[in-house]
Amino acid sequence: MLTREFFQTDPVTCARKLVGATLVWGESRSLIAETEAYGAIGDEACHTWSRPSARAFVENHPAGTAYVYFNYGMHWMLNVLVKGRKDGFVLFRALEPLSGLESMHLARGVKDPLQLCSGPGKLARALGVTGADHGRDLCHPDGPHFMAAEKKVNVVSAPRVGISRAQELPWRFCLKGCLHVSKPRPK
DNA sequence: TTCGTGATAGAG
């Protein structure tokens, strides 16, 4: 299991290394197919840039805490707090479901495994992530947690999706060739 | 391509 130390490096390192790891959430297990890094300092696309509440969150919580927020009036976004050499967040953008597919079908209303978690809003919906999970510790075996990648994986980096500032940073990380990643799919 | 939907924050 990934312990708190894993989240005490920096957001880009964490985002890259989380691709290929497994997310255990309730009764479900999923392979992490896509992430993005956000830097608390100097990153105009990060919430900390414009939101005092996000800066306070970084101050008041340890590495490995869930940062969940509601966007566009309808989507929950799941992130994990990173605090170490550099502070920031990792956004989970896509998963490949491994188990617990039935409850995901139910929550999402679609059956195609490729459509279940291929986007940050979709995966939160599929897992049942809500504001109630904001501030939750993701480093405890009794709750949601992560398992390290079992073997070496190929990761491709690309510009982040859906942001209007700091678009040049290649801080999106995808499992190479994985059909479960969100659009636009990198090559 | 468009539009729904709501929290947040800054301006007035």
Add this chain to the structure above:
DNA sequence: TCTATCACGAAG
């Protein structure tokens, strides 16, 4: 109070 903005997704 009012308004802009937003790390999206489904429908058309």
